[in-house]
Amino acid sequence: MPISEAHAGRSYPPTPTYEVSALKIAEFAAALGDENPAYYGDAPVAPPTFVGVVAAAAWESMFTDPELGLELRRIVHGDQRFTYHRPLRAGDRVTATLTIDKVRVRGGAEIISSEVDVHDETGELTCTAAATLVHTREAA
């Protein structure tokens, strides 16, 4: 059974706790070629798009959901919107929770609108990552 409009509203349990580390922040900033001093040292903040790393674990719950029949290599990112309540910092322990907002099927393309909420261990919402993902289904 492939993904369909009927999967709107489906949500997944929070991901296992992800601990943001100074080392991972530095690695990520370096991969962006970004030398902003805020990302280095003992108490760095994470680059704003680092939230994508945390959200990816939640996307994974959806990509591997057998009921949706999605294939990672057939998924492209249509758009991405981040809303920040506070930056992620080294030492934060966060979880990501994904909800499928909407599914549209256009020919062989399945257009999935999803929202991932990232909470810290006190339950505070730190940021939201909303994405449109386009899955191209292989012709039967």
Next chain:
Amino acid sequence: MSLASPQTEHVEVGQTLPPLTVRFTRATLVRYAGASGDFNPIHFSDHFATELGLPGVIAHGMLTMGSALRVVTDWIGDPARIRSYSVRFSNPVAVPDNADGVEVSYSATVTTVESNVVSIAIEAICDRKKVLGAARAEVDLEA
């Protein structure tokens, strides 16, 4: 650490930010894959990429998105001032398997100023095509 920030009273609609040009090679993509954990093979395998109708290996959209925001964070200094950031991935950034890779150029313009909050439109060009659409960041200069 010096993170000098522009003062709200000196920011005007239409003002342009210092532009930035970056270069992506296959090594950049491998590095981003490892740092982000995004191992979609279209970002390292021509075989999988062309099978899906792509011109070849393409950059992670999130790499382009993250790299483009540097135009804004280089300007505001403290990245904690970013309130929101959104983009549409309008064209893939094809990254050839050679020493030169590909150049992506970013520019940005202030579109609104409302008390401390400044909206900035970002443009990302690769091979004369816009690779990001409707790219927009909101920053709080007093945060």
